[in-house]
Amino acid sequence: MPSGEADAGRFVQCTSCRKTLFSADFEHELRVCRFCGHHHRLSARDRIACTFDEGSFEETDAGLRTVDVLKFPDYMPKHEQAVTKTGMNDSVMIGRAKLDGMPVSAGVAEFGFMGGSMGVVAGEKVTRCLERGAEEGMPVIMVCASGGARMQEGLSSLVQMAKTTVAVERCREAGVPFIAVMTDPTMAGVLASYASVADVILAEPKAMIGFAGARVSKQAQVVKAPSDFQTAEWVNKSGMVDRIVERRDMRGTLIALVRALGAHLRTGKALVGA
Amino acid sequence: MPSGEADAGRFVQCTSCRKTLFSADFEHELRVCRFCGHHHRLSARDRIACTFDEGSFEETDAGLRTVDVLKFPDYMPKHEQAVTKTGMNDSVMIGRAKLDGMPVSAGVAEFGFMGGSMGVVAGEKVTRCLERGAEEGMPVIMVCASGGARMQEGLSSLVQMAKTTVAVERCREAGVPFIAVMTDPTMAGVLASYASVADVILAEPKAMIGFAGARVSKQAQVVKAPSDFQTAEWVNKSGMVDRIVERRDMRGTLIALVRALGAHLRTGKALVGA
Amino acid sequence: MAKTWKEWEQPVLELEQMIERLERAAQRETDPAKRGAAEEKVQELKQRRDTYVQLRYSRLTPWEEVLLARAETRPYLLDYVGTVFTDFTELEGDRRYGSDRAMVGGPAFLDGRPVMIVGQQKGRNLQERTFRNFAMSKPEGYRKAIRLFEMADRFRMPVVTLVDTPAADPGVESEGRGIAEAIAASMLAMFGLRVPVVSVLIGEGGSGGAIAIAVANKVLMLEHAIYSVIPPEGCAAILWRDPSKGPEAAAALGLTSSSALELGIVDKVLPEPFGGAHRNFAEAAATVKTGILEALSELGPMSPDEIKRHRYDRFRKAGSFEEASRAAVR
């Protein structure tokens, strides 16, 4: 039985505690195991559904398409497969959405699309999502899930790290809050660019969050890694993540933050006593 | 034989290696032991003489006088004694000086004046020294030597930490470089204010540099202190000090830094190719 | 000389136990006459208690103020956060090294309007105290504070700091990660803010660790809080080589709220409820809330640049000195 997937549509086995759950309950509880609390991965669409106001998400920029500049071996077939599997054109979906009625610029990553890897299209979408927030004075919410940069686009993927970060600078200049939600996994080139310079960083419990892949960091280990290395909890203790938020509380936390940090955008001036 | 002091004007014993030195050599070598390299403390006047262009230092603000607002027990007698001993009105001397012809706003602390402690007068002088740099577009050099804030002025001493730091903000706004030279010792309230937010921090070898006094930090030690704890070398390894500079090289290093970091102040615009 | 605040609270405790016993007895009493007598006795004891409290708290020595400011019965940061403000969202990271539990901060609402809260949190029992490192922040605490200050500036939120720390953490690790730099950088960051900043000294204002987050446009101080350049015991140890002379040092250092007000270091003393903030927390919280709101409303009309300038000027003139005219000096 595959990870957190439906068995004949009725049952599902938790990959973490191995207990069996009713599919309906499992989906209703946002794919969080009721026995062990494990947060199973969500698709971009499910994430949107449980995060933003019902029906408020309007996708934009869905017309972007990858160009295989390097003619990288096997890239296009893999890409096509991912498109078919996910119904998305790349690993990120962006758009306008609302949180308790407040407009936000929203982006959500799809780990199922080539491991959520960031090539030019994903980079462009993240950048547009941030720029839209800066231009229209909307807080930006990015839900991350990525193994890192997309190797198959080579150097063009690498520079997406800079491109997406430049857009964060735009948000800062515009006084627009940028909140990153790190879900399992948020790694490497995505972690080492826009996501880590968000104003607020929230993470789901036990999400894997790290710079180097397990292989690399194991080789490089002079110091022994702690048992919770590269988990959200460890990264929280290390000061990189502001809060671990359970999935059922995520929407409420985002609303509280957008309400507080984005107040000046809605009223023009938010100073007490002014 | 007292620490690094003249024996009948002819000999002096190094307090570090206990070897005997000719006083004349010792003074000529800027009170650095020729055997063990130990940097003995310098008076403010000697420091000025070996740092700035000969005869270029013009003292300012010498008319500031302490007010014993708290009527702190024994404060005034101790203060008088320090005035008599050092010929200074408080623990800091400031003025205008030149470094290889380049004008700088300069301040030098006198450890011999009540342990170089910072009360209102010292705080005011440091602040004026920094403000003068900001106003007149001159790089600022502060040579620190202090046990910390002056207890006898109570809360008024504490707020000097903020007052001197506010002046650093002025220098930053004015684009004026501020270089701190930490000499033995630079501690507590002085370290935790203007000195640590200098653009460049140089330190003399083996200078004691730390936040908490030996007593306090020994009590607080969960972790065992390394043998070079609170030395310039340790603080350099910790990233707090940019360079350890021997006394004979200090003037040259300051000149190089003032020339590079202060170029825009002299030419109006210093960009290559502009 | 008192060694703990409990010494002068002991008589109150005893009186209150008596009052409680008598009240219970009176309730059980069926004879109206006897009940009336008991109730009268209760009233008398309450009167006695109140007179004692009033007298005692109106003549606390500076040393007793120190003991009281350190008392685990005092309301702490999170008590105020939970009553004065609403919808607090704690943000933990310094983005450098760790999550400091002595320093707490994040956005919240004050009367429906967003503010950024930063302050130190003490613990009431050993476990809490250890978790909070006795409210002694390490460098990462101050670096988190800087992050939150800068965020508040970006999002035009007033900053409210609640100060309650014996000192910054003085350990070897803190030194190695630059506790002195962190304190200085925090003050520098506060001077750069273009939003109003109000600080309230709610308990212990311990030297550099306290002023690091108290570079405000308005500095308020609870009546029984203290604010000191050095712990009195430390001062006594250094000056007189006798840490037991803390009481003398406390008297000399001018660390009480009235002294701080007189020296112009704080702008306003917030009177505590009858017998101290711990005796009536709701009233203390209301005072703090009003104090902050009034301060913010006074600062309200200023432009961002004026706010920054105001803070600069406030600290620029700190401390008295004499100055001989230049002519006279030369």
Place this chain on the structure above:
Amino acid sequence: MAKTWKEWEQPVLELEQMIERLERAAQRETDPAKRGAAEEKVQELKQRRDTYVQLRYSRLTPWEEVLLARAETRPYLLDYVGTVFTDFTELEGDRRYGSDRAMVGGPAFLDGRPVMIVGQQKGRNLQERTFRNFAMSKPEGYRKAIRLFEMADRFRMPVVTLVDTPAADPGVESEGRGIAEAIAASMLAMFGLRVPVVSVLIGEGGSGGAIAIAVANKVLMLEHAIYSVIPPEGCAAILWRDPSKGPEAAAALGLTSSSALELGIVDKVLPEPFGGAHRNFAEAAATVKTGILEALSELGPMSPDEIKRHRYDRFRKAGSFEEASRAAVR
């Protein structure tokens, strides 16, 4: 398939040893005729060597470029700092945690005018390599770089970065102190600069660790440097579960200077001296110097705001994609 750059340098080495022997023999030779013959032979061997070098270096495979870029014979940062610039004053501290020896920086002069230098330094022997942590910076290296960038901005100094790193340090401690954040924050800081920034890829441009200090207005690349999203061995291991397929990955990744130029990732390739920078360092240094001066002079006329905008635009348009018109999508 070559495993090290020495494989194709071996014939050169042998030829040069022969040349040296013959030259010494010719000098000792007293018979003018024999000496003439020997000298002729020397010339011939030199010719052969040069032909081989020219041929070999004009047809290096991407994988061979990788090996060469990593070669310990390449000129390193401090070699350039000592020849292209004058009066370099290294500044070490990050003011947070430590002094990173893989990242080197400080003010210096270029043609008499001040600039801020930042870059990674490799080591030539084991001791140096260990001291420099194999040019893999930890978070404190990038945080030092940020400090220097901001200082340059305050003092109106152009920034020159020289990039040469296999990667940022991937160890447990680096993760714990936020290596990813440090890289991102470095890029963010560079985008905020209002002074010209020129980056030169001088050796290995290893993924995030490299681009962290290469957010420049002009990115230059030495002919035999490489710039890659991932080390080819790592790419092969992940995609094909076979790290020995590094050469195939190197070819696929487009990591050579010509590829980077074609992709628009670098603005200019700086041609290396005949047979590589290591064969004539003086010439390589002169090329680098000219490259930097030309870039700075092109950027010279721009105002501080224009410089910032220029850098923004340069990276904003990075990467090619197709876009269906909005109408077509709906």
